[in-house]
Amino acid sequence: MNYIDAYKNKRVLITGGLGFLGSNLAEALLDTAKEIILYDALIPMYGGNLFNIQNFKDKVSVIIADTRDAEKMNEAVKGVDFIFNIAGQVSHVDSMIDPFYDMDINCRGNLVLLEACKKHNKDAKIIYAGTRGQYGKLDYIPVDEKHKMEPTDIYGVNKMAAEHYHLIYSKAFDMWACSLRINNTYGPRHQMKHGKYGILNWFIRLALDNGVIKVFGDGAQLRDYNYVDDVTRAFLLTGSDDKCRNQVYNLGSGKQIKFIDLVKDVLNAAGSGSYEQIPWPKDREVIEIGDYVADFSKIKNELGWEPKVFMEEGLKKTCDYYKKYKSEYWDWHQSCKI
């Protein structure tokens, strides 16, 4: 059975559904799912953007609500078969400035969802968007799922705590949850208003605007990027297979790249822009994790997942998308248009 068939005639809830990962996932399910419900708070600086669903807005339901709103969440989870739980505060730096806000969204918001499911829908399969940030500085690369988790920022701690919440609820209350520890991801539909989440997309904006990309230090740290379509497929694969219950999976590209080379690739793909190297700012240096390369052999061996879109192709697609739809992503107020 093809993994997409698991979603045939099913009801799917996506938190953060108007954001980057959520809206790409929604699009991938349009021809298969019976109902797609996008739950998103459209918090101004965050990734939610109604333009992300412009081409298929009549085929999905949208709930504008915060994950921390228990009343709305209780209603939203009723009767759904799958929940892709992607909503969150995603800025490393912001989590260090306002740790309470990060905790409230990334810990409490996830508990609200889990409690809603425990009370109203224990059968829903929940796929949680974890993050590479949970590992912190690596003892070895490539990092596998057994590597200890010692995040360097509050965001990483809270994302890790929420992953544990999911697995504990799944085990203790006979529910179904798994976690994808997502790599750096880039591609169409990412917010482009600032560089606090998803630096690669921000660099694409700078390059397209013929701007100067600032590289901290020597840029020799290794990074590992996935194109969004590959991440979407990983979400759908893990939700489709019962052996994923209580499991965690890394994603990765298999093609580690030096940060500085990535910048050069971006400039090539955009056909404009330049870069300069500057010293590490203090607030970034203290939470910087050094080299990051993921071992994704677990998901490859168990589910047959591997990335299909590599940097050159992915960057071209991304640049093409934003050249076409720049006006929908560059403006600070764009995402809140209803």
Next chain:
Amino acid sequence: MNYIDAYKNKRVLITGGLGFLGSNLAEALLDTAKEIILYDALIPMYGGNLFNIQNFKDKVSVIIADTRDAEKMNEAVKGVDFIFNIAGQVSHVDSMIDPFYDMDINCRGNLVLLEACKKHNKDAKIIYAGTRGQYGKLDYIPVDEKHKMEPTDIYGVNKMAAEHYHLIYSKAFDMWACSLRINNTYGPRHQMKHGKYGILNWFIRLALDNGVIKVFGDGAQLRDYNYVDDVTRAFLLTGSDDKCRNQVYNLGSGKQIKFIDLVKDVLNAAGSGSYEQIPWPKDREVIEIGDYVADFSKIKNELGWEPKVFMEEGLKKTCDYYKKYKSEYWDWHQSCKI
């Protein structure tokens, strides 16, 4: 220099200061510290009990306040040299029933303290009371500090998150924190109103009341207990030595014991009571961690700590204490007397 000299003429703040660990720690500092401030919310079912400081109440300051009260916390941390951060929700089972409350105290309460120190006293040395519950089911015994942390309950997740908060603040904001991952601890001044925290002390009450101790399953799981005086010394040692900054340390007894044999030791020490074996209740079984034996060689090698009071002596001292002061601990309302 003796470790106690590090506290000479110093100001010491103890959160959870009217509880089991906090009040024993306060007593140990009476002859040395310049000022001892006990910060405690006296939440009814928790461990705070004013009788715990009956013998030295004129030598300490008491602030009755919740760690989540930022205004009171901001004032409390000003000018102190050491903070033993012990306050918390400590019931595994309760954390599964009301995860929001556990998160609010064990995550947010600790962030309130750390933010207070970041803003008003970055020089305070903070010693956090972590827990063996952070590890979850063990891959190997004895468990050392490098063992991965995969808690089986929400309490364990939130205690672990707060330990990370401490270490992240310490590293990112030039502060000073360390964590003791405390073993099961028993001894005088523990609350005796219910068995949800510290099962060994609860068994001591049952035995002293000539009651029946219920042992779940075969009782063959291994446990590792420390007498409170040894834990107090560990706190004082870690706070006294600058090499402990950003470090975590396990405590342990070096004398693992089967749960069932522990029960027999309690009955012997009390000279009364009996036990029966019953099947595991579902709510306990799902969060049960199996064998737990700690490797405490790190604190032994680095600080020379090792336990000095073993089970027979410790149980005798504990039974003697509660025989004498039973009326101050058995009553549900006793702890709130002011």
